[in-house]
Amino acid sequence: MTLVVQKFGGTSVANLDRIRHVAGIVARHVKAGERVCVVVSAMAGHTNQLVEWVTGLDPVHYDRAEYDTVVASGEQVTIGLLAIALQKLGIPARSFLGWQAGIRTDAAHGKAGIVEIDPQPLLSCIEAGVVPVVAGFQGIGPDGRITTLGRGGSDTSAVAVAAALKADRCDIFTDVDGVYTADPRIVPRARKLARITYEEMLELASLGAKVLQTRSVALAMRYGVRLQVLSSFEDVPGTLVVDEDEIMESNVVSGVTFSRDEAKVSVLRVEDRPGVAAAIFGPLAEANINVDMIVQSVSRDGRHANITFTVSRADLPRAVEILERQRERIGFERVDADADVVKVSVVGVGMRSHAGVAHRMFRTLAERGINIQAISTSEIKISVLIAEEYCELAVRALHAAFGLDRTDG
């Protein structure tokens, strides 16, 4: 008998009507003969309310363990309510808090990692013909206190539970009906993908697609959990995230994505001597600022270089300030900052076996007169940094150029 973990996010359980609707979805699967384990988030907005109360008392230095205790109460409400809604439909169900479900985490309150899940409590429940309704986002730390996994942690809970139960599939119900070749709001001809590989999903998630959290995809990949992204509002098939060998025929590129959360920093006329890169990036790393794309160009005199890199927009002012403070030590002429940039990426495991993807990408952009300011690549993606005003144009052009446009009207 198939065992499926079904995860419902905050918008899917935002009020009693939606909770009843979710109970209906679960009931349908149970009546179709599947064994189901449910994982839920807090009601949409509820977690924010709880966080506001905490920061209302202490905006910065609040105790992370107390934060977790307060914030974890949100899922406690929805698991009980959904269990009752299921029982009302004649489906035996019972709620499990993180600690009751044996979800053990490390002690990193507010952003804990799952260490292990004892499958026994949930398996006993399932074997007794009862649907477990598990609180996502939370677990229990080594000191017996409640922990939370950080934002988006419910996806991670669902995947971890699916792995522990050796479930056949983990269905992530959300407010979109699957993974698209591009954001349909930008590219009207975007298509929903029936299947996508973990690697591609991982790249898309880290490149700004908000469908799934990077962390949950990485976990699914590691434990071979078959993920499905689908809508809790429409009863249509979603997108299956699977191993590469489960995808018979794939496009060279599976999707085009973009992120506006980018800012460019250029350090001009740096003295070109050994250790200068360390002098620049060391202080940024210490300040917890992530640096993404890096380009270095040597000046005509051969003794100076320009170093350009990107950071997230929120980090831009701090990054510039840190560099200015180190100007003497590093030795450079000036720092330029530019927040009007966007990173556009094409992603696809097909790239591994197809040459010419980069060439096609650069040519497509050049034909539209779009200047590339930086490039970064991995085995299955190519990202370029361009001026923000060209974002939509670039995404649409690349979507067409890689044959992703829908052709059915």
Place this chain on the structure above:
Amino acid sequence: MTLVVQKFGGTSVANLDRIRHVAGIVARHVKAGERVCVVVSAMAGHTNQLVEWVTGLDPVHYDRAEYDTVVASGEQVTIGLLAIALQKLGIPARSFLGWQAGIRTDAAHGKAGIVEIDPQPLLSCIEAGVVPVVAGFQGIGPDGRITTLGRGGSDTSAVAVAAALKADRCDIFTDVDGVYTADPRIVPRARKLARITYEEMLELASLGAKVLQTRSVALAMRYGVRLQVLSSFEDVPGTLVVDEDEIMESNVVSGVTFSRDEAKVSVLRVEDRPGVAAAIFGPLAEANINVDMIVQSVSRDGRHANITFTVSRADLPRAVEILERQRERIGFERVDADADVVKVSVVGVGMRSHAGVAHRMFRTLAERGINIQAISTSEIKISVLIAEEYCELAVRALHAAFGLDRTDG
């Protein structure tokens, strides 16, 4: 060093400002050199919201265990917030959920009884100089699921924690500043009592005074926990609930109270044969209807009796219906119902050693032309049932007659 358990109800932690205020009270005691363990309720109104969600999904047959899981989330919020507010004032504090505080209950979800409290987690915390902030109203059942103690359960939690910790005192902070000789809204000359005995408090609580739950007073009496009722809004001494031998000089009567939640049922011309009382009260007991005062009078012919008793107003229609259905079996002429009655009581341990209390009570009422419809007594209280319209008059007259009126203007 004195160890005090301080309990704050829902109105005392209704919002962030009040939580900060409560933190200030606790901090003052800690800085004065007391060791403090705090017990809190959920924010006022929050529990009702949670209950509404549960009954919105299933008005009657909802799973009591799931109800407990949902409803117990309210205290989870306030313990975390109060711990943070205390830390913000420089007072080390940490929250404890019922199960973390070792509060073990029976399995009666929704109205569980505390079976035992392992004092070790809280004692270790206190010994480390940290103020424990314990979730009232909740515990953990024998099956490892969350239980709640029923309405007013936070008082019971506080007393049980005080007993387990062998605390010197249990302070119940509420929205009134103590126990009065009568309801000050009815009797403007009512006085606040500095001390009252457990027995008296118990009678007052069960007779309708809403200051403390009967259950928590009974528990305090059993374990000799010194209780204090005081206001969280005004910094004035409250009322101490103590053993009789701690009260040097007491009035014959400590208080006058009344309950409007009464209804009178008269079963007229019952055949006076053995077993007839059982025939009447058996079916009522089976229907979970509590019967309070009972009066039986024999009719002139010596072969019939009238039996009068009181039930709570909510039970009146059911009580009448049950009797009517048994008319043949019981054998009576008719049933009269009267909801316009009130029970007025005088309470005082001094009664044990003073004769004439009943006489003074009856005479006082007779002088005002108030007819007594039923009487019930215990060792330390006398209750009479009278027509509701005389309620205020009777309470004020008795308050004056027993020398309870404030004389200071």
